[in-house]
Amino acid sequence: MISRSLFVAGLLAATACSAEPQPADPAAEAQNGAATASTGKPFVETVIADFDQPWAMTFLPDGRMLVTEKQGALLLVAADGKSRVQLATLPVDAEGQGGLMDVVLAPDFTRSKRVYLSWSAAEAGGKGVVLARGVLDDATAGGEKLRQIEVLFRATPFVSGAGHYSGRIAFSPDGRYLFFTNGERQKFDPAQDPKATLGKVLRLTPDGRPAPGNPLAAKGFHPAVWSYGHRNLLGIAFDAAGNLWEQEMGPKGGDELNLVLPGRNYGYPKVSNGDHYDGKPIPDHAPGDGFEAPKVWWTPVISPGGLMIYSGDLFPQWKGDAFIGGLSSKALVRVDLDGTNARKGDQWDMGARIREVEQAPDGSIYVLEDGAQGSQGRMIRLTPAR
Template sequence: MGHLARTLGGLAAGLVAAATAGCSAGSGDTAASGALGPATGEGERDWPFAVEEVGRYDEPWAMAFLPGSGDLLVTERSGVLHLRDAGTGAQVEVSGVPDVVDAGQGGLGDVVPAPTYEQDGTVYLSWVEAGDGGTGAVVGRARLDTGDGEAALEGLEVVWRQVPKVEGDGHFSHRIAFSPDGRHLFVTSGERQQGSPAQDTTNNLGSIVRLTPDGEPAPGNPLEDRGGVSAELWSWGHRNALGLQFAPDGALWETEMGPEGGDELNVVEPGRNYGWPEVSNGSDYGGGEIPDHAEGDGYAAPAAWWDPSISPGSLLVYDGEMFPDWRGDALIGALSGEALVRVDLDGTTAGEQQVFDLGERVRAVDEAPDGAIWLLEDEGSGRLLRLTPAR
């Protein structure tokens, strides 16, 4: 199927494809194409939420609410970590943050409280470092100490690295998620714009890894018997996975940027190959054709895909009380799409979508303890927004 036909077909289908259709898609992180207007009947005055600006940042990338206090951590790609007080909105800059390579898509990335945070104050972060061969993403953990109006990371240690390091400053991915039981650490590892490493299971590029909280390969991984880096892999054939979260039913979901068109929403299953760069419902930059996903091709197909691109930069599977009709649904921050996209999820099936055109690149989406939805817009706007039900 040609790129134009895919585009028209995808739009006619409401930009949703069932997993049985074997369709996937993606886009570049800095792509400017594929901006989406409001879905039919979804003009701003009809939105089911009110929007309140509660802060601004220069280069925001990720955020996480802390258990117990509800305080908010916000990362900036330049290497700054902020702690925002839940009650007053006042914030301090956290000291002890590692040095990062701030170039292109690289820098300070994700931040996630450990399952043991309320007992020991541990948080996990991802960032980009330099080394032999170029740059690569790493994940580390530290204790967050707070008090007297200050905050600091103490005892920072690296627990995981992308292997190998390569030249360039794109497709690090480095999103972090813990399994619901807290026993396993999952990390998305981009293919660094290299393509073929995603099909090479002797490295961890273009994969999702499953680790112990200490960063060791988790027992029971699909390639455990091979040892080494291969033993880390949970799934592979990924391009640039910038969203990762468990649903309330325990399914692991991932959003992934494809090439020119073909962004994906995937259910992540152990030992599955998601096809990049052998198959994609997008086209290579410059118009080069890539075979579409097809039934029986041996690759895991996405639950939903987009062409034109929306550039999915984040993922939340909502589980709050404030928007009861959205419980269990995927909320995706669209970068080039400049929108919040809701996808109705039923088990491992993706259904109807709503697109809320915000007019700015949405970098991160998270759920506050009270069920409000918080958004971080990308640099250039950098607004921190709180979404609550419309009155």
């Protein structure tokens, strides 16, 4: 937990303003509220709002939305997108791929009002991703704040560089456990290091402690580790049957959608269906190699952003399917899930880097454009084309 004095000091600190390298497509700009049927797409796109480099969003029970922006702003946005309140400015390090990242409601949010967040932090020894939570105080309309903010967990170790933080959050269906992704920070080997949390899926208690009974603790791993051998894990979600799915960016090729199983090694950097950027080959996944292979993989890459598994009724043909935001591919990607199996579905050109995909309470699908290089990223609502 951070002290009050250190936290306040962090809030006042200036943050860097660099962003991921590919800009959003200027041709994708449109007026807020404009609804247009997209040629070749089975949905209508309605622009709800614009944001400054948004990263993640989630819906409150009343239809309002929480949205994170890279530079550290947590926003409470009206259901129609026409008004917003800044709930907090978090002490993020926004250099490179860093910033304010995920936002997820506690399973008991209606009672506790707790909101979970992740962001990249810097200190003398390096940088890393942290997990935090606060309490939403919205007793006064227009005066809402996120209060009692506390850091619960910090990646181990903090290292140099400004990439591959990951930082995605998902609660187990029973609400007892919090799953948290830690990227390997572009350092390769930590993904296989049993003492590091980097390159891992972690299972924690809602208070941020390593969950009792984690599968690798008795083998000398960090007690929070659930699975390992991952690269840059930018999406994690449970399906209706309780299966945990995770997607991650591969190196030069080999983006992955994985079924996450306890104690399994997903191979990176020892195996991958892509190669290193310097051209050095990495052995492909192969039967019997001792590593868990992805259920679906992409070469050329899609650069997967947020992950959502659809459970609504507005698009009944897609119920139970996975939706992935594509960054370099500027796409919305659908994957057919069938139990513990998966196969590629649709890939729709969205004309801009898609950072986040979320399901609204009414079953519509929301996407957030990345808004890289200082451009505005739009929030777009997708509804069935008639």
